[in-house]
Amino acid sequence: MAHNPARPLSPHLSIWKWGPHMLVSILHRATGTALAIGGGLIFTWWLTAAAISPAAYAIFYHWIVDADPSSAHEGAQALVGLLARLVGVALSWSFFQHMASGVRHLMLDTGAGYELKVNRLGAILTIVFSIVATLVFWAVILGKGN
Amino acid sequence: MGRGTSLGRVRGLGSAHAGPHHWWMQRVTAAGNLLLLIWFVVSLARLPVLDHQAVVLWLKSPLAAVPLLLLVISVFWHLRLGLQVFIEDYVHEAGGKVACLLLLNAYVVVAAALCLFSILKIAFGGVPA
Numbered sequence A: 001m002a003h004n005p006a007r008p009l010s011p012h013l014s015i016w017k018w019g020p021h022m023l024v025s026i027l028h029r030a031t032g033t034a035l036a037i038g039g040g041l042i043f044t045w046w047l048t049a050a051a052i053s054p055a056a057y058a059i060f061y062h063w064i065v066d067a068d069p070s071s072a073h074e075g076a077q078a079l080v081g082l083l084a085r086l087v088g089v090a091l092s093w094s095f096f097q098h099m100a101s102g103v104r105h106l107m108l109d110t111g112a113g114y115e116l117k118v119n120r121l122g123a124i125l126t127i128v129f130s131i132v133a134t135l136v137f138w139a140v141i142l143g144k145g146n
Numbered sequence B: 001m002g003r004g005t006s007l008g009r010v011r012g013l014g015s016a017h018a019g020p021h022h023w024w025m026q027r028v029t030a031a032g033n034l035l036l037l038i039w040f041v042v043s044l045a046r047l048p049v050l051d052h053q054a055v056v057l058w059l060k061s062p063l064a065a066v067p068l069l070l071l072v073i074s075v076f077w078h079l080r081l082g083l084q085v086f087i088e089d090y091v092h093e094a095g096g097k098v099a100c101l102l103l104l105n106a107y108v109v110v111a112a113a114l115c116l117f118s119i120l121k122i123a124f125g126g127v128p129a
């Protein structure tokens, strides 16, 4: 029989083709887990430090928000600062991605959006949203610093 | 008669009927997270700086402290439910599963308690700005 490439593939356990909906499915899990552990710990550190003292808050601020360039060990400091920025970008993107795919989950729960094209478009839109929102978020933050 | 195979019924190992509540609370807290986290991100962005004084003065207002308390409850509840499913999906051996779930509960209870106490301490004026 002639093979029609437009037909859906049968979901054999080891034979499947990547699609945007699969990517968004696993990203929802990965970003939720990253937020739950990384985001949860940083958020708890922030509030607890604020409630302890200005000095404790300064340690949090120094490590997470902005390393003071005038402090000692400049090379190591710059590296840590860069790592903190990377974690910050990864967590903010995770937040926007999880938020968008979470809202998509809630819409799918109503029974809407299972048509192949609509489903695919929804999955792609969550990724577009998370990238754009992350760029805007950091443009605002970096704009403030100046 | 009940559901499941006759063997399962005899053993009393059928559905615990606790799943829908878990699923529903994941949705309810998702809606809570959505509202409260948008409020939180916008509020932080509107503060001119994020130093100690700015955060303490901000949290002295009930209109900041109360939503933040609710946010802590919603987010930690949501992530506890979410990570439970994650663990149950990937840790199959009974001992490891129980250990992971205990660790998860310990993390959530300790972190949420620290957050709630810290917000209240600042809100009630326990931290000089």
Ligand code: HEM
Pocket (backbone or CB within 6 Å): A011, A012, A013, A014, A015, A016, A022, A023, A025, A026, A028, A029
């Ligand atoms: C052979 C292809 C696949 C089959 C038959 C399959 C089957 C399933 C089933 C039956 C569920 C449970 C459904 C539910 O919770 O409502 C599920 C959930 C899930 N699958 Fe797949 N799956 C496949 C491929 C994939 C791929 C490629 C990924 C990503 C790498 C993936 C990621 C997930 C995730 C993260 C969940 C949890 C979903 C959630 O709770 O939102 N799956 N899968």
Ligand code: HEM
Pocket (backbone or CB within 6 Å): A028, A029, A030, A031, A032, A033, A035, A036, A037, A039, A040, A098, A099, A101, A102, A103, A105, A106, B026, B027, B030, B031, B033, B034, B037, B075, B078, B079, B081, B082, B083, B085, B086
């Ligand atoms: C922005 C608002 C949020 C919305 C709308 C949202 C929505 C959702 C929904 C609907 C689910 C269930 C997915 C399913 O049944 O497969 C879920 C799972 C989850 N969420 Fe969220 N969420 C939000 C924020 C967060 C935050 C801030 C965290 C962590 C701090 C988080 C951590 C998780 C985790 C760990 C899971 C489990 C993932 C899995 O089992 O695959 N969520 N979220």
